[in-house]
Ligand SMILES: Nc1ncnc2c1ncn2[C@@H]1O[C@H](COP(=O)(O)OP(=O)(O)O)[C@@H](O)[C@H]1O
């Protein structure tokens with residue numbers, strides 16, 4: 001079982017959107033995957049409920065109490081993949097989740113506030129590694145609008161003094177991400193092949209990094 005935790009204490013960073021995308025991509029590849037919704041706000045659960053039981057989409061399980069997360073995640077050991085969508089201000093649960101994760105994926109939007117806001121999760125990952133913990137981590141730029149100055153500044157990576165790699169994959173700002181979630185669908189059921197390609201690339205890059213271990 002491999003656990004990808006999508007984390008950033010900044011609200012609205014794009015965690016749920018990317019978690020849903022990755023879980024759907026794996027599901028369509030025939031992998032055994034569960035999407036764990038550890039955000040009490042329950043966005044991923046709302047999305048899955050909107051879709052209905054028979055939908056060709058991965059299962060979403062809510063685990064948002066710090067005590068239940070650790071054992072709850074262990075219960076999925078027969079899965080190939082667990083994707084964990086996490087809340088903003090995750091202080092009580094982040095430690096447990098980082099501990100269980102093989103990869104901490106940090107979505108980052110192109111603005112100074114978002115770069116500064118990422119320091120909280122960077123510090124948590126850093127402390128975990130300082131204590132001998134082993135986890136891969138990476139930033140993925142998201143909601144990028146090609147051709148904008150802020151977009152280019154994030155993509156060139158010079159902002160990154162955090163000691164955590166920036167992935168080559170990029171998620172752009174696309175209506176289809178919003179609309180598919182509102183409609184209880186996956187991006188793969190839309191005609192937006194650029195969006196599908198972005199999520200597939202992101203998944204492949206994470207898989208390649210994890211295979212290197
Ligand atoms: N790549 C994207 N393109 C367009 N809208 C996006 C994208 N990613 C996220 N959003 C929108 O931004 C808002 C916050 O995204 P969300 O995934 O809920 O973030 P978080 O889970 O980190 O709070 C939502 O309204 C979502 O639809």
Ligand SMILES: [Mg+2]
Pocket residue numbers: 015016017039043085086087
């Ligand atoms: Mg969310």
